[in-house]
Amino acid sequence: MSPKSRPVIGVDTGGTFTDFVLMEEGRLEVHKEASTPDNPAKAVLAGLRHLLGDASADVVHGSTVATNALLERRGARTALVTTAGFEDVLQIGRQTRPAIYDLDVQKAVPLVPAGLRLGVRERIGPDGEVLAPLTQEDLRALVERLRGLEVESVAICLLHAYANPEHERIVLQALDGEIDAFLTSSHKVLPEFREYERCSTTVVNAYLGPVMSRYLSLLAEELEADRVRIMQSNGGIIPVEAAQQRAVQTILSGPAGGAVGGFEIGRRADFRNVITFDMGGTSTDVCLCPGALTRTTEAIIGEAPIRLPVIDIHTVGAGGGSIAYRDPGGSLRVGPRSAGAEPGPICYARGGTELTVTDANLYLGRLSPEHFLGGHQRLPVEPVREAMKAFAAEMRISPSEAAEGILRVANATMERAIRVISLERGYDPRDFTLVCFGGAGAMHAADLARSLSIPRVLVPQAAGILSALGMLLADFVRDYSQTLLLPCAGLDAADLEGAFAELEHRARGEYEMEGFAADQLVMERSLDMRYVGQGYELTVPMVADFETAFHDRHHQRYGYSDPQRATEVVNVRLKAVGRTEKPSISKQQLGSEDASAAVMSECTMVFDGVERTASLVNRSMLRPGNAFAGPALVVEYSTTTVVPPASRCVVDEWENLILELVTGRQ
């Protein structure tokens, strides 16, 4: 298990590039390989060969195979077995439409069509009591029907299976060996109440399982299977075999890697409260980490609810490629339409004709035309100037006002995203550091931080490959839960011990099989609680006085609590962490403040309508301890950092850029 002498490699498959980070004895090597969407394994294997040759390593892989199969509806042909009379629950969902004021609103096609949804006569009640037993005859008939449907995968979701999984087990047994398909049952994937969400989560797993299995088998054949770990949406890793069984847990694997990377880099630099900010071409991901990575069980991906714990990443449709336009009411709008990589922004000179956020940055001097992608591609400024002039004339403002306007509107969308994850959840952004990465993050971070009164921005040393790095810094994580729905009156910690012990027993068993020693395991217990009669739960750590912990959390989150009101425990949760040895990133000695060696020249940037002369700084020449004042523009291969006036940038021991902002009273 211990990776002491072996090198470790983090691999993150992205839409354009597959990123690799190799760590060996404190040394870090970065590599990028063009992605191969038809067969993602090709790029992965090519990159590994490039870095390793014939040597072996532990590989942690963030895969988009499951995500893409779900979004593009290219999963397995899947059947669904439900309680008779409830075959359509998957399609009805919550009976709502996704947009209220859109007459052309469409809903995602269900992953299992009506003809593949089979009801079986049986019924279990809310307390787990059997109201109608399964019959052998019906089970035989079910097997026959399934054989005729030629499915690759079968999901089983029966009513109240969280309270009593017996019927699902019987169905599973009846199908096992009789049907040549991938089998998934809801009590194993998510033993929690609310039938639609449980069914959806189970079906997603069934739909993706065969696809993920095939992909990982292919990789495992080429590599030694035991060396590969898979990054999960919950911020932890699991072995290949487990990922094949639980494909649903890998859906947000890339973004989760980014959040883990951002948080861990912040923590090493002594900033425990961070907000990660990953701005790409079409969208931006933000994640709040108040001393720890936060997780949610309310993710919806490709319109399918997934109730498993995932890193709580909030995504908005604004990125560097977002298109600016003026609507008929005269308002300046940005996105969600994006120019993407093709044709891309006007300045990419690949046929794009509509102004984007990146073009506005270029216009204002916040992107250096000479230093884009290490200077390999010179960005043409003139076409952007012309387009901006025409756009501004329409609005009867100056071109630089228009360009700054585009940035302000894009920032407003991102500001709203950060508001949702901080203020709306009872956290004050002033207590946080903004850790930014992704191609465009560091151009916007300072403005964004300032409008939210965030005092500090951290631009990691490896901002371009942070997801891949994050994968190397992750532990093994397995989540377990069980719905109890128990009133708290007269309940104490000892009464919950049985339920927790059972989850822990399962966790230890699974980790033991993978060779973990007991002292490598950390068990984190928590409770989903609510006031009796509420419809949403808050998760609180399992402590002796869990009721008080719940009242406090409710007060923090919603501004009030009522200690007189009865509470209940909805679910018990266990997060079982298998600690691994992390590669160490070496800390460097702080040197002199003098950054003049890194200053290449002067450039011009526009802030609040005023042209300012700024220093153009080469990041690769900066040394720990260097410090300089804004305005400045720091360029490097895959990102650009804007250091605005009235701020100061220092390079820390890990070669992160730390921007200290002067913020107004708020």
Next chain:
Amino acid sequence: MSDWDPVTLEVFRNLFYSAAEEMGVTLCRTSFSPNIKERRDYSCAVFDGDGHLVAQGEHMPVHLGSMPLSVEAAIEHVPMEPGDMVVLNDPFRGGTHLPDITLVQPVHLEGEAAPIFYVANRAHHADVGGVTPGSMPLSNSIYQEGIRIPPVKLVRRGEVVRDVMELILTNVRTPIEREGDLTAQIASNRTGERRLVAIAEKYGPDTVRAYMHHLQDYAERMTREAIKSAPDGTYRFEDCMDDDGQGNGPLPIVVTITIAGDSARIDFTGTAEQAQGSVNAIYAITLSAVMYCFRVIVPFPVPSNYGTVRPLEVIAPEGTMVNARPPAAVAGGNVETSQRIVDVVLGALAQAIPGQIPAASSGTMNNLTLGGTDPRTGDDFAYYETVAGGMGARPTSPGLDATHTHMTNSLNTPIEALEHTYPFRVRRYAIRSGSGGSGRFRGGDGVCRDIEVLCPCQITILSDRRVHAPYGLDGGEPGKPGRNVLVSLDGDERELPSKASVSVDAGTTISVRTPGGGGYGRPGGREG
């Protein structure tokens, strides 16, 4: 036009909208009524210092036009000071129907006497008293529908007025749950207040005031653009409600729309006199339905505010089903008649802008209320839900199956949550296949929802489109009307009318089968 810039406008649109949304999150997540927490039957909104709507969360369309009238009524009837909140539900003084309780709060900046904003939220409570549990009765006057709360202070200078709270709680079936919901509503307004004060401090009160007005002007311009795209002319459409639950029907709803340039007159003259039963809409409902129709024909997302209504002149003759006078029964006006008002307005617009308007959707919210005493606890319960139907087919695509349409978008209650909380057993929840009207594009199918009660219960169903089907367009067939069927323990089936209230024994199943949407285009060239 010269004193605003397009960027700041967009920034403020975001700010106000997210304040309203955030109020909604607080309300939804801390409330107790299934109607609020699971079904999300609530709305939250931000108003300027004159009480004119600035931004409303994407919650319930049926509250679009009616929230401003609540704020107006609160301002008119109660002098409010900083820290006060006014509660109301009286349909004839700012309410809609009695289960919808609204809380209005002025937001003051320090040192300013006049409020800079108002915030308000409205939530559908599970019970507010009256003749049947759930307070959605087949009544013939408002006095049977529950406690009627005129605009009065529920919070004075930050403290809950206990007398008023006790008066309300004494008149409802489930007081503990009610108090929890009202507390959640108070917290929701305070969330809005906090956020808005921060915005005003950051940008300065003058800028904030100015941009509230600019946003209203902006919404007005957008709506006028959309109206201008329709040719000038007069377009008439008529449809009807099956009955009023008191043996009277059908009840015609008639609209004549006159488009002149960039404004429209929507005249309901010819609509039935106000009914004896509880299907009367008050003016605010009619206004909401009209605003919704004009909102959906604007091809861009427009903020819902005071500006949207300015180009519209709504004529709803007093004493008719679309502008009822007291003491009319109104429980179903909000949920049923509002849908038919949409059907006729869209029907008329389909003549003005053909190829843009869908066929009729199910046209009913299928309000089902179950009340009794839970044998497991001995406590009284009142459970209310609405059931989705089929969406009307669109000019370029089929209607969606089993989806709430037009004036509602409330969620279903999970079966596993329902059976855990109430003495019910859900027997079937399925798409009612074949109920959508055929056409070039097929109307969406309705739903079959069968619930068995495990103890003696009072079952009330307030529905429509059981006789008169949702219309098809451009040659498409109508959707299939719905059915309400009572199945006894020994399997005997009994058909119930559109609106019925019956006492049943344990073991009885109520089967609600909702209407399908109308089809679009002649069935020959079938594509959907």
